[in-house]
Amino acid sequence: MRHLSVPSDQTQVWLERCRAEGWLAPTGVMALENGRRAVPLNEHAPEANDPCWSGLLVVDLEPMTKGPAHWKERLPPALQQLPDETWPSAYEIQGDVLMVKLEEAALAHKKAVGQAMLDQLSSVRLVCADKGVMGDFRVRELEPLAWRGDEPSTQTEIREHGHRILVDPSKVYFSSRLSTQRMETLQQLRAFSNQLGRPLVVADPYAGAGPAFPLLLAEAGLISGMLAGDLNPSAVELLEANLERWTMKRDAPLAPAEVVCEDARAWKNQDRLCGRAHALLVNLPHDSFEHLPDLFPVFDRSNTSLLRGWAIVERDSLPGRTDRLKRLVASAGGTASETHVSEIKGFSTTRCFVVFQTTITWD
Ligand SMILES: C[S@@+](CC[C@H](N)C(=O)[O-])C[C@H]1O[C@@H](n2cnc3c(N)ncnc32)[C@H](O)[C@@H]1O
Incomplete structure (x- = not known):
């Protein structure tokens, strides 16, 4: 379809002139590569060599069509x-x-x-x-x-809080609904690291593709080591690829830096995964509380520890959950403080989705 190629600052003038003369086609003005604009012409517009165009070029272009809205x-x-x-x-x-x-x-x-x-x-x-x-x-x-x-x-790549994360929804669990929780985790770990006065070793045994890590790793001086894993081999593959990207620019290597494909409940049987973490993330919502007793050995008991996790629980069990968490910590030989189990809004299930957190001092 014929278009009149005009310098962009003359677009309005030519649009009005073509409209007034009855030469304007209804398909819309298009941007051209060289900073010019193309004004669409209908069949009543004069030929390309007509003096009315003041030497401007008439070019043949596919008309711009506005596609359907839905x-x-x-x-x-x-x-x-x-x-x-x-x-x-x-x-x-x-x-x-x-x-x-x-x-x-x-x-x-x-x-x-x-x-x-x-x-x-x-x-x-x-x-x-x-x-x-x-x-x-x-x-x-x-x-x-x-x-x-x-x-x-x-397999694809998402962006969360400015970081790129490789994900694969047919092979590895990932939900963007927890992205605000991940930001909150950063804030909680930052405060805990300040309280301890040292960088943290963070354990995430249900890490999936690893979305908890990019924010933590990007924060200077927050993380000194990492224990990460998942039982799903495809998750561990993505986790490794993601961690390689997120740690590439670090000055000091992480120590420890373990990535394992294991049942989290079996970490307790491996020395390299035990007694090392300052903070533990537990994200297995249907079973988090049930797995907890097996996870306490990952903590470094010479320091105060932070436990943070997510769970789906029956709504009527919510009031007793904080005490249950304190009792679990006590059975593992610790004392829980600043303990809470709080509902996260926006998960519309009849049960509730909660975040739990406690600080543990060891007897
Ligand atoms: C709810 S997803 C959380 C994944 C990740 N933390 C996230 O936020 O995207 C739970 C993950 O735990 C893994 N998983 C399930 N059972 C496990 C087990 N016994 N030990 C370790 N990982 C397990 C699943 O493969 C899944 O990737």
Whole structure:
């Protein structure tokens, strides 16, 4: 389609003139590479060599089209006739991977949904049907529906608090819903390190891809060592790749620097994983409290320790949880102070999602 190429500071003048003359096409002004603008012309506009253009060039360009506002408008016309309730109203994006839960009625048209979403969202590379979370590793069963490029891979990269994290929703648990908790962890560990007057050795035996670490590692002088692990081998692979990136620019190497693929409850049987941590993170929400008795051996008992974790608990058990935590610490030979178990809002389950924390002095 013909466009008039104009210096950008003359765009308005030419727009008004073309509109007044009845020469303006409705497709919109486009930016050209050389800082010029292209004003769209209709079939009534004079020929390129007409003196009315004052020597400006008339160029042939694909017109700018404003796409549909919503992915549903990109479905084949016949599908657009189906009731609106057929289609999902929400989806989740991790990096460039979009995951969408489809009800029965939409499942019959899953490929069309995937293609419509892919066409609509230019930053998405892969659209998957999300069939829910599976197994102890709590990873999602994902079915690729539509993608750009070759073989679709679910590995992708997200940004959180300015740090890049490799994730893979089909192989390793990750939830961005805990990102504020991770910032809070940084603040709590910073305060604890100041209280101890030394950098910390942090243990995260349920680390997943390791999202707790980038903030902690980026803080100068906060972390001197790290014990990290997960029972899921794919998680440990990503964790290692992520840690390599996050520790690359450190002046002093971490010591200890252990990354293991182990059941956290078995750490107690390995000397290199015991008696070394100042702070322990416990993020196995369905079983955190049950695992705690096996985890206390990771602490360095010559110092005060900090235990911080997350759990999903029955709402009516919440009032007794703080005492239960204190009793667990006492059975391990410690005294708990500044203990709390607090509900984290925004997790809409009938049970509640809590963060717990206690400072432990050893007898
Ligand atoms: C809720 S996820 C938390 C992952 C990570 N900390 C995060 O915030 O993204 C729990 C993790 O614990 C791992 N896991 C499950 N059982 C485990 C066990 N017995 N020992 C160690 N890791 C385990 C899972 O593979 C999963 O990656």
